[in-house]
Amino acid sequence: MRFANSLFLLLLLCIPLLVKFLRDRRHTQQATLRLSNVSQLRAALPSGWSKIYRLLPALRIAALILLILALARPQSNNGDETITTxxxxxxxxxxxxxxxxxxxxxxxxxxxxxxxxxxxxxxxxxxxxxxxxxxxxxxxxxxxxxxxxxxxxxxxxxxxxxxxxxxxxxxxxxxxxxxxxxxxxxxxxxxxxxxxxxxxxxxxxxxxxxxxxxxxxxxxxxxxxxxxxxxxxxxxxxxxxxxxxxxxxxxxxxxxxxxxxxxxxxxxxxxxxxxxxxxxxxxxxxxxxxxVKQYKEYVELFHYFAYAALGLLCVELVLGATRFRKTP
Missing domain, CATH: 3.40.50.410 (von Willebrand factor, type A domain)
Known part of the structure; x- marks a missing residue:
């Protein structure tokens, strides 16, 4: 596999900075509603869902990575070398x-x-x-x-x-x-x-x-x-x-x-x-x-990465709007 627009891969260097920014923001963000006891709230939310909630930012980052890869236009060589005379x-x-x-x-x-x-x-x-x-x-x-x-x-x-x-x-x-x-x-x-x-x-x-x-x-x-x-x-x-x-x-x-x-x-x-x-x-x-002109035929793969990124974003949006909806 090769990338036709490989310069877009340089955007992947920004991913670690984005992860650090989201982590720092999460730790410094102040709650808008303070409660003396949150044990009942924790009991209301199953432990499995709480783990998924912590993965929501990761879904967003994974979608971003896939979009960058799609912009770089991944291509697969079908193995056929065509000779045109x-x-x-x-x-x-x-x-x-x-x-x-x-x-x-x-x-x-x-x-x-x-x-x-x-x-x-x-x-x-x-x-x-x-x-x-x-x-x-x-x-x-x-x-x-x-x-x-x-x-x-x-x-x-x-x-x-x-x-x-x-x-x-x-x-x-x-x-x-x-x-x-x-x-x-x-x-x-x-x-x-x-x-x-x-x-x-x-x-x-x-x-x-x-x-x-x-x-x-x-x-x-x-x-x-x-x-x-x-x-x-x-x-x-x-x-x-x-x-x-x-x-x-x-x-x-x-x-x-x-x-x-x-x-x-x-x-x-x-x-x-x-x-x-x-x-x-x-x-x-x-x-x-x-x-003799020789060239190799490549198949475009960017749409697979784009569809995967879109799917992750949809999952993140649906969960954020339903199960993990935030109240003002």
Whole structure:
């Protein structure tokens, strides 16, 4: 707990002086009516009530202390630290070409990429997320939105063969992603491209698309997925399921150039664990680039102290006006 207006706590230093003043006043105060024998008066007032009567000044002092504490605005930290990033717009650009069925990731590259991307989306708080998928051409699966459940639902629908034309149109995918961010007013605009191949389809070259992103102040983080000797499982009409090795044609050189020219970074993922770590690194890189504001949320508690003080004053007033009423 903390006090937002802690200077008011200095008023508590006056409490001992007030106690001394009330005590001295009680001892020096002269009675207005003198009686030769007060034993009958004492018998008329039960001993329990006489003890309570002596506590009335204490109720007043306790109420005063509570009011001072209320003025100091006590606050409780709810334990949550909120991180606000000045707004990041992120397009996840995901390769869904046939080679993404390679099983060097579990169960395959695409499903592993979807799982890690889903975890990344769930970790967002103030960032808008969009989703672009590509194979031989590119489509927008989800526009920029803060509704993460919608994006997660659309990501779940992503699957191999969802685009009729196979291939790897990296340039077209980047151009589509750039267009999705074109009207963004966010302080940071980011494209996270994940692919396992080389650009072999589409009318736009990857470096041309990256240069377009650079001109619009958009950063590209590229992720190359896969190992050197990947296998895929295929259904053979005569022998059933057969594993077949495929070529690893990841174009790391171009992916690095795309990232460097836009102020991003290139990463290589060989399994699901390393892929998750890459997304964490990208998140930290973005925070360091745009700056992060951190603040703690506090809950006001002053009203509890004020209500308690009011309650004590009411008790003191009621007792003073009834059971302990003074006669002139």
């Amino acid at each position: 000045e707004g990041i717009d992120i397009i996840l650009t995901l390769d869904v070409s046939g080679s993404m069925q390679a099983e060097d990731f579990t169960p395959n590259r695409l499903e592993a990429a979807k799982k890690v991307a889903a975890d990344f989306i769930r970790g967002r708080k103030n960032d808008r997320i969009g989703l672009v998928v590509f194979a031989g051409h590119s489509v927008t699966q989800a526009p920029l939105t803060l509704d993460y459940e919608v994006v997660l639902g659309l990501l779940k629908q992503v699957q191999l063969g969802m685009l009729q034309e196979d291939g790897t149109a990296i340039g077209m995918a980047i151009a589509n992603s750039v267009n999705r961010l074109r009207n963004s007013e966010a302080k940071s605009k980011v494209i996270i491209l994940l692919t396992d191949g080389v650009n072999n389809k589409g009318e736009i070259d990857p470096l041309t698309a990256a240069n377009l992103a650079k001109s619009m102040h958009q950063r590209i983080y590229t992720i190359g997925a896969g190992t050197d000797h990947p296998f895929i499982t295929e259904e053979n009409p005569f022998f059933g399921k057969q594993r077949r090795q495929i070529d690893a044609d990841l174009d790391e050189k171009t992916l690095k150039q795309m990232a460097e020219m836009t102020g991003g970074a290139y990463f290589h993922a060989t399994d699901e664990k390393s892929l998750a770590q890459i997304y964490e690194q990208i998140e930290q890189l973005e925070k360091s680039k745009i700056g």
